Amino acid sequence: MAKARTFQDLILTxxxxxxxxxxxxxxxxxxxxxxxxxxxATTLRALGPRPWNAAFVQPxxxxxxxxxxxxxxxxxxxxxxxxxxxxxxxxxxxxYLGSIRAIGLDPDLHDIRFVEDDWESPTLGxxxxxxxxxxxxxxxxxxxxxxxxxxxxxxxxxxxITYGLERLAMYVQNVEFVYDLAFNEQFRYxxxxxxxxxxxSAYNFERADTEILFQHFKDAEKQCRELLTGKKLAxxxxxxxIKASHAFNLLDARGVISVTERAAYIGRVRALAQACCEAWxxxxxxAYTPRYPSKEVG
Amino acid sequence: xxxxxxxxxxxxxxxxxxxxxxKDLERxxxxxxxxxxxxxxxxxxxxxxxxxxxxxxxxPAEQKDVREELKGPRVDAPQAALDxxxxxxxxxxxxxxxxxxxxxxxxxxxxxxxxxxxxxxxxEIIPEVMGKLPWPKSMRWKAGDPVRWVRPLxxxxxxxxxxxxxxxxxGIKSGNTTRGHRFLSSGEIVVRRFEDYxxxxxxxxxxxxxxxxxxxxxxxxxQKAFALGLEPIDDVGLLAEVSGLAEWPVVLIGTIQxxxxxxxxxxxxxSMRTHQKYFSLRDPKTGKMANRxxxxxxxxxxxxxxxxxxxxxxxxxxxxxxxxxxxxxxxxHSLDSRVEKLRGIVFxxxxxxxxxxxxxxxxxxxxxxxxxxxxxxxxxxxxxLAKADLTTGVVGEFPELQGVMGRYYAQHDKEDAxxxxxxxxxxxxxxxxxxxxxxxxxxxVALADKLDALTGFFAAGEKPTGSGDPFALRRAALGIxxxxxxxxxxxxxxxxxxxxxxxxxxxxxxLKEKGVRHDLIDAVFSLGHEDDLVRLVARxxxxxxxxxxxxxxxxxxxxxxxxxxxxxxxxxxxxxxTSEVLEGHLSESSExxxxxxxxxxKGAIKPALEKEDFAAAMQQMAALRTPVDAFFDxxxxxxxxxxxxxxxxxxxxxxxxxxxxxxxxxRIEG
Numbered sequence: 001m002a003k004a005r006t007f008q009d010l011i012l013t014x015x016x017x018x019x020x021x022x023x024x025x026x027x028x029x030x031x032x033x034x035x036x037x038x039x040x041a042t043t044l045r046a047l048g049p050r051p052w053n054a055a056f057v058q059p060x061x062x063x064x065x066x067x068x069x070x071x072x073x074x075x076x077x078x079x080x081x082x083x084x085x086x087x088x089x090x091x092x093x094x095x096y097l098g099s100i101r102a103i104g105l106d107p108d109l110h111d112i113r114f115v116e117d118d119w120e121s122p123t124l125g126x127x128x129x130x131x132x133x134x135x136x137x138x139x140x141x142x143x144x145x146x147x148x149x150x151x152x153x154x155x156x157x158x159x160x161i162t163y164g165l166e167r168l169a170m171y172v173q174n175v176e177f178v179y180d181l182a183f184n185e186q187f188r189y190x191x192x193x194x195x196x197x198x199x200x201s202a203y204n205f206e207r208a209d210t211e212i213l214f215q216h217f218k219d220a221e222k223q224c225r226e227l228l229t230g231k232k233l234a235x236x237x238x239x240x241x242i243k244a245s246h247a248f249n250l251l252d253a254r255g256v257i258s259v260t261e262r263a264a265y266i267g268r269v270r271a272l273a274q275a276c277c278e279a280w281x282x283x284x285x286x287a288y289t290p291r292y293p294s295k296e297v298g
Numbered sequence: 299x300x301x302x303x304x305x306x307x308x309x310x311x312x313x314x315x316x317x318x319x320x321k322d323l324e325r326x327x328x329x330x331x332x333x334x335x336x337x338x339x340x341x342x343x344x345x346x347x348x349x350x351x352x353x354x355x356x357x358p359a360e361q362k363d364v365r366e367e368l369k370g371p372r373v374d375a376p377q378a379a380l381d382x383x384x385x386x387x388x389x390x391x392x393x394x395x396x397x398x399x400x401x402x403x404x405x406x407x408x409x410x411x412x413x414x415x416x417x418x419x420x421x422e423i424i425p426e427v428m429g430k431l432p433w434p435k436s437m438r439w440k441a442g443d444p445v446r447w448v449r450p451l452x453x454x455x456x457x458x459x460x461x462x463x464x465x466x467x468x469g470i471k472s473g474n475t476t477r478g479h480r481f482l483s484s485g486e487i488v489v490r491r492f493e494d495y496x497x498x499x500x501x502x503x504x505x506x507x508x509x510x511x512x513x514x515x516x517x518x519x520x521q522k523a524f525a526l527g528l529e530p531i532d533d534v535g536l537l538a539e540v541s542g543l544a545e546w547p548v549v550l551i552g553t554i555q556x557x558x559x560x561x562x563x564x565x566x567x568x569s570m571r572t573h574q575k576y577f578s579l580r581d582p583k584t585g586k587m588a589n590r591x592x593x594x595x596x597x598x599x600x601x602x603x604x605x606x607x608x609x610x611x612x613x614x615x616x617x618x619x620x621x622x623x624x625x626x627x628x629x630x631h632s633l634d635s636r637v638e639k640l641r642g643i644v645f646x647x648x649x650x651x652x653x654x655x656x657x658x659x660x661x662x663x664x665x666x667x668x669x670x671x672x673x674x675x676x677x678x679x680x681x682x683l684a685k686a687d688l689t690t691g692v693v694g695e696f697p698e699l700q701g702v703m704g705r706y707y708a709q710h711d712k713e714d715a716x717x718x719x720x721x722x723x724x725x726x727x728x729x730x731x732x733x734x735x736x737x738x739x740x741x742x743v744a745l746a747d748k749l750d751a752l753t754g755f756f757a758a759g760e761k762p763t764g765s766g767d768p769f770a771l772r773r774a775a776l777g778i779x780x781x782x783x784x785x786x787x788x789x790x791x792x793x794x795x796x797x798x799x800x801x802x803x804x805x806x807x808x809l810k811e812k813g814v815r816h817d818l819i820d821a822v823f824s825l826g827h828e829d830d831l832v833r834l835v836a837r838x839x840x841x842x843x844x845x846x847x848x849x850x851x852x853x854x855x856x857x858x859x860x861x862x863x864x865x866x867x868x869x870x871x872x873x874x875x876t877s878e879v880l881e882g883h884l885s886e887s888s889e890x891x892x893x894x895x896x897x898x899x900k901g902a903i904k905p906a907l908e909k910e911d912f913a914a915a916m917q918q919m920a921a922l923r924t925p926v927d928a929f930f931d932x933x934x935x936x937x938x939x940x941x942x943x944x945x946x947x948x949x950x951x952x953x954x955x956x957x958x959x960x961x962x963x964x965r966i967e968g
Contacts, residue, residue, distance in 0.1 A: 071623075073616055087441050090450070093309060107481050111595040111606045113543060116312035118435065129437040129449065131310060136609025137574050137593065145437055145450070156441030176615065258642070 003104030018055035026056035032246040036082030048286040052086040063253035066201030079165040086158030125151040150277025220244035234279035241272040299356040300459035309449040313542030320345035353492040361413035370405035421465040460490040478502020503546040512541040518549035528579040544596035558618040563587040624691030636686040648758040663746035672738035680720035748774040775804040791829040821961040840912035849920035856926035860950040875951040883945040888932035895925040
């Protein structure tokens with residue numbers, strides 16, 4: 001149980017741990033999104049009756065969390081490690097604790113706690129019950145039993161485990177400033193991402209062209225709607241939903257969306273997500289009756 | 299007699315729900331057992347992070363036998379009626395008796411239910427109780443099964459007299475095993491009875507009883523603090539919460555880095571409590587917050603908690619760096635400059651922005667200040683700045699520090715001390731145990747803040763309902779009442795209609811605790827022209843004292859008698875008696891005496907009330923007792939002669955009117 005000494009060790013350890021426990025190891029989704037939950041491997045696959053076990057790293061962008069590279073732990077771009085297990089196995093907490101051991105946090109030396117924290121994503125119309133997992137008072141993981149996605153009840157219920165990788169690495173490496181993390185033996189996190197944080201903070205807060213972004217939002221919304229009429233294309237439509245959501249996040253960071261408008265925009269993204277989820281349930285991989293030819297079905 | 303033990307073991311139950319769930323479990327179980335004729339000697343319910351436990355002592359092994367007779371249809375009723383009855387009772391036709399009743403011959407079913415064994419009954423009840431347990435929030439976890447529990451359920455331990463009570467819930471069969479601490483114990487523990495159970499759990503590093511865990515935590519914190527020459531700052535809510543987060547609580551002490559010690563104590567304390575659930579410690583001599591904190595772990599480690607403390611200190615540093623950053627940033631802009639930003643914060647869709655609210659409060663605070671003798675300029679200034687801290691980073695992070703931070707920033711901006719204090723204290727009192735502001739400037743702003751909210755929300759139709767008060771208007775009204783009464787402030791509320799009634803109701807609640815009768819408040823309030831609470835309460839109190847006296851009680855009885863007679867006669871005559879009493883028509887001495895007494899009292903009560911000498915007003919009323927009693931003893935009101943009768947009724951009406959100067963006596967009970 002050697003400690004995951006570097007940031008990439010941590011990722012590799014989690015990848016191999018969850019691979020050993022039967023997860024598909026997927027790659028990040030190639031769209032800008034606020035959290036791993038937006039990955040279609042979570043949002044869409046959480047719905048419908050098919051079993052699904054997957055794990056992946058997802059770069060997450062939260063434009064308003066930008067701090068120009070000056071805050072010790074707040075980033076507008078960071079990595080989440082996400083595990084989605086459907087149906088949630090009965091021993092999912094034990095499986096999770098196994099992953100904590102694997103990265104070198106010994107529960108016999110630390111104080112690991114499951115503290116109530118129900119999760120909700122108003123933009124995805126998603127909600128679940130669960131905990132934030134504390135290690136010595138530090139939140140290292142979000143653990144959620146999905147109850148609803150896109151306004152649709154999940155059955156079977158899946159477990160979503162989300163590790164904030166930088167934060168976890170800081171804990172494992174005993175580092176107080178995120179940019180001091182050893183990414184590998186040679187590079188520090190700051191060498192990889194500090195400039196990125198500076199430039200994107202400036203972009204998010206000062207330079208992003210709000211007129212273009214408003215247009216992006218409208219275009220994405222329109223295209224999403226179009227893709228869901230006639231012969232529905234659930235996956236491309238959902239891409240547009242992700243894009244609309246990110247455009248909204250940027251507009252929000254630019255401070256051009258008032259409190260009342262904010263709720264309305266979130267509602268518009270949620271409506272798209274909901275429509276995509278409904279369309280997904282009509283597709284072969286989302287549908288109740290498996291139509292995709294596979295061996296089990298014969 | 300045998301004992302029953304039930305343990306419902308699940309994944310981590312939210313701390314805030316544990317105690318309530320154990321109570322609900324007890325309540326439901328008791329209800330179902332008594333419904334089925336089971337009485338028992340004792341019951342105990344326990345809750346913790348992963349389990350709810352119920353122990354019932356002295357439960358009979360068998361239910362009592364029950365004999366029940368059910369009346370069925372008449373023998374000549376259609377076949378369908380008979381079939382239905384047979385189906386309902388589960389009997390055959392030849393098992394029924396026929397009984398002759400006044401309505402003819404009817405079938406009777408005699409059902410004798412032999413008392414069943416307790417385990418059978420318990421086995422039926424347990425799943426039903428679990429299905430009914432009202433979690434504030436629960437979840438599904440079984441595919442295709444709508445069953446809910448707070449988090450996934452793992453086992454049901456159910457034993458009666460040492461043996462397993464067979465039952466199942468959510469596909470989980472009952473058994474006689476449980477588990478200990480998640481990390482400090484391994485494997486299953488076999489349990490037969492409560493005594494083994496509690497001891498076995500303790501061995502497995504689980505303290506079953508939340509109260510015991512709280513006591514352990516509280517004592518350990520005190521001791522560890524004492525060893526450092528410190529004492530804990532009491533926090534009952536936090537204690538209850540952390541007792542629900544540890545099965546085996548271990549208190550550890552950590553250190554706050556010096557660089558944070560010049561940040562206001564409230565920020566440190568709030569950050570530690572809300573984010574980290576740490577207890578703050580202080581120096582008992584100076585009362586100043588210490589650079590130490592107490593944390594409650596759920597773990598015993600080989601290194602005595604060294605890693606745990608180090609980890610927690612590291613987390614706290616990150617937390618406090620954030621807080622300190624906000625504190626430093628916030629002071630770069632004056633409160634005054636922040637007021638403009640309130641234009642961007644919506645207070646309520648129907649009531650505009652915080653900026654508009656501040657404008658209203660400012661004006662109102664100025665008016666109130668003038669009336670109560672506070673410095674008008676300072677009151678307006680304080681009101682102007684009162685909400686500006688809502689735009690600061692610290693308040694954004696810790697909304698509960700609104701006001702407290704405003705004062706710090708006002709001090710930093712070199713605002714007048716009374717202004718800074720009012721910025722903080724205008725929210726007061728925030729709860730029934732919180733003190734009311736006592737400085738005049740603070741009072742003016744506090745009243746303005748609450749009055750504006752009340753009049754605004756009432757006008758917008760957002761009144762509190764029986765179930766909900768989302769804008770805390772009851773608290774606001776009660777706050778106003780307490781501020782006025784505790785400061786003995788003479789200040790007309792200048793409200794009417796629904797809002798005045800709302801105040802009256804709040805006032806009753808507030809005064810009830812002080813033993814003031816709510817009917818007396820009604821009696822004074824319903825005169826309709828009293829919106830000076832201090833005067834109102836003085837009148838109510840004088841009235842209550844008067845009614846306690848012999849004269850008062852008798853006068854009230856006399857009033858009731860007069861009022862009843864008037865009511866009946868006014869109905870009969872279909873008119874109200876309000877005319878002048880004609881002295882010439884008075885014949886009996888006792889009615890002449892009452893007339894004279896009333897004339898005297900009426901003349902004296904009014905000026906006494908005007909001078910707010912309520913004791914004198916009551917004395918005047920007391921003087922009426924003897925003539926009233928004598929009147930009823932010596933005079934027949936319903937005299938044969940019409941004029942005499944009407945004159946006497948007018949005399950009683952005059953008594954009623956005289957007393958109604960003080961209060962509406964018809965509202966007084968007793």
